[in-house]
Amino acid sequence: MRTRFLRLGSVAAAVLLAAGCAETGGSGPAAPKDVSKELSSEKVTLTLAYTDDPPVKALIEAFQDKHPNITIKGQQTPFSDYVKSIKLSMASDEPPDIAEYNPGAMRSLVPGGLIYDLAPYEELYGWQDGFPSSSLEVLRSDAKAKEYGTGGLYAVPGALSVLGVFYNKQLVSAAGITQPPATLAEFEQNLAAVKGTGTTPFSLGSLQVGGFQLWNALNNSLGDEQQYRDWVYGKSGATIETDSAKQAAQKVADWAGAGYVPESANAIADTDALANFTQGKNAYFITGNWYAATIAEAMGDNAGFFLFPTAKQGNPAVASGASVAFSISSKTKHPNEAAAFLDFMRSPEAAKVQFESGFMPVDTSADLQATGVTAEVTTEFAKVVADNGIVPFPDFASPNMIDRLTSGVQGLVSKQMTPDQFLASLQESWTEHHD
Amino acid sequence: MTDVAVRSGRSVRPERTPARRRPKRRVGRRLHGLVYLAPALAVYVLFAIWPAIHTVYLSFLEWDGILPAVPAGFSNYVTVFTDPTLGPALWHAIVLILFFAVIPCAFGLLMTALLQGGVRGMTAYRMIFFLPQVLPLVAVGITWRWMYSDGGLVNRGLELIGLGSVTRAWLGDYDTALVALGLIGTWAMSGLCMVLFLSGVQKVDVALYEAVALDGGGPVRKFFTVTLPALRGEVTIASVITTIAALASFDFVFVTTNGGPVNQTTVPGLLVYRLAFNEADIGTASALAVVLTLVVIVFVTAIRLITRERS
Secondary structure (H helix, E strand, O other), X not given: OHHHHHHHHHHHHHHHHHHHHOOOOOOOOEOOOOOXXXXXXXXXXXXXXXXXXXXXXXXXXXXXXXXXXXXXXXXXXXXXXHHHHHHHHHHOOOOOOEEEEOHHHHHHHOOOOOEEOOHHHHHHHOHHHHOOHHHXXXXXXXXXXXXXOOOEEOOEEEEXXXXXXXXEHHHHXXXXXXXXXXXXXXXXXXXXXXXXOOOEEEEOOOOOHHHHHHHHHHHHHHOOHHHHHHHHHOOOOOOOOOHHHHHHHHHHHHHHHOOOOOOOHHHOOHHHHHHHHHOOOEEEEEEEHHHHHHHXXXXXXXXXXXXXXXXXXXXXXXXXXXXXXXXXXXXXXXXHHHHHHHHHOOOHHHHHHHHHOOOEOOOOOOOOOOOHHHHHHHHHHHHHHHOOOEXXXXXXOOOOHHHHHHHHHHHHHOOOOOHHHHHHHHHHHHHHHHO | OXXXXXXXXXXXXXXXXXXXXXXXXXXXXXXXXXXXXXXXXXXXXXXXXXXXXXXXXXXXEEOOOOOOOEEOOOHHHHHHHHOOOHHHHHHHHHHHHHHHHHHHHHHHHHHHHHHOOOOOOHHXXXXXXXXXXXXXXXXXXXXXXXXXXXXXXHHHHHHHOOOHHHOOOHHHOOOOHHHHHXXXXXXXXHHHHHHHHHHHHOOOOHHHHHHHHHOOXXXXXXXXXXXXXXXXXXXXXXXXXXXXXXXXXXXXXXXHXXXXXXXXXXXXXXXXXXXXXXXXXXXXXXXXXXXXXXXXXXXXXXXXXXXXXXX
């Protein structure tokens, strides 16, 4: 009898487990009710799940200083585990009130109704003024989470990032270059000059995700901005198989052929690429401001930063950028307090924290006391924002795009793939997801 | 010897007869046994058997982990078999069998033959060769990545012996990545095979070797007539363990090449991971996992058939 009972017990537990991980809700997007700027004066505790620190911890502290009765308990998870677990934890019965938004991992929470469409708060607080519009755009999505850049707002940025070119001032001036290039053609001349001094111009880590930034930057420079946006956002009929994208891919192959990228690029990890650059093995490194603090620390005044040059002088600046953004769980008991935390992101107090932690402040007009390479990043960032030229990263387009981009750039660099094959493989992934 | 056998035979009989007469007590005893078994059984069923069954169930669903799951019939399996990335991945895993199973077993046998008589410093040998088994491949994978890199230990060594012309970033090279990856497996598995074989060889009756020597057989003859047949069981176990490690490999591929360059080192385990965690396609990931399990069963069965003792 007892065994049978135990057996029954294990079966029951198994069924419970199955139910637990089976499915939840699914009634379409959720919107908050009774939105208000009036916050509770009683003690409120919110939980916040996140992966990026800096800047999250410092942002929480700054917010708590302003609202002493609100406590935010942070739960940090390393990135690779975060993207795996956040979806399930948001779907659980007691999810965190606020969660750092990761589009790839969390998109399905939108049609599942598990994170709020923040449109009512956007209207209440007037967020369209406080945040750069391109930074909000990438966080919008339609109800099925298939097309982005339009529809409901599912997260709000808490710190911004931008892609550009870090360079080693010593190595560059050794090649007789006196100022950052104004056009792509001038940049190519510079690359040839650097190569002439015996230095491999680019540090490139195409073993991991860093590699595709080279193609991405070229594509931003050569391509049509709107066409690219439409493609990443999944607008029906969009394609990446364009002449300019092909030209960008061809440039990657040509530059590899000319020895502008390390021969062993396909075996270099992101952190190794960073180390190679800071140790002065290469003159240029295309990456985002998330490495600015590390680079500044390692290289001091020897490091500089410029936006990847445009094809023609006078073209508006275009650069990929993203954000550390926050979503609100639709199961939270304190939506108004959570929204206040999101609203705090555009405040001057937050701007200080965001900048000090190596990110770009949401409030781009904030007066920052920056020096060295971080100051250059800030100035350059302001240019893209002024041109409204922040575009999303290409891996945003579909769930397995990042794998296609990584292996595709490896193929371009090692001459195992033609530009046409590369773009066809990207488009295939896009079509699988969006059609 | 004979005496013991007879005695034990005697002692078994008296117990059997009363048991047959009193079936109630036997059932009671059985239940008793089950009670003792239950806690372990429950844990095993819950954490080993159930997930396996649940994976099969999930493979018939279309599910992203959040939205309600939709029955998908065999469509996930159709996707798995029509996906152009699976074929190469499976082929890479089969190539890895060479490096994970075949070479380590051969190496293990050779070392066993050489070390068998008892060599000075045997414990040290055993420890050194077994060490890779103790270190987690995930951690070691990163070390290997550096060793294989442009200015890494491997290339330095090649330059030292005058082979500077062949140096390259081995894991980043289109043609050599898979072989370089495989050799990491050889390094990890050889020690396991050797230790298994060395312990197996200790049970061999020394008289057999003496008999071969009397017949005029040398060390080679001794190895093939006595040692190898005696190690049949160990060879089977070693081949099964290492073949499974090759086919189900994931961790060290993930940290060293992540399938690159240009998908030259993708393995089925890596594709399962990408499907489940990057693409949130739990159904297809489960279907691929089921297919991978079947492939493993086929290989293991084949090994057992090949190494079975012919009666």
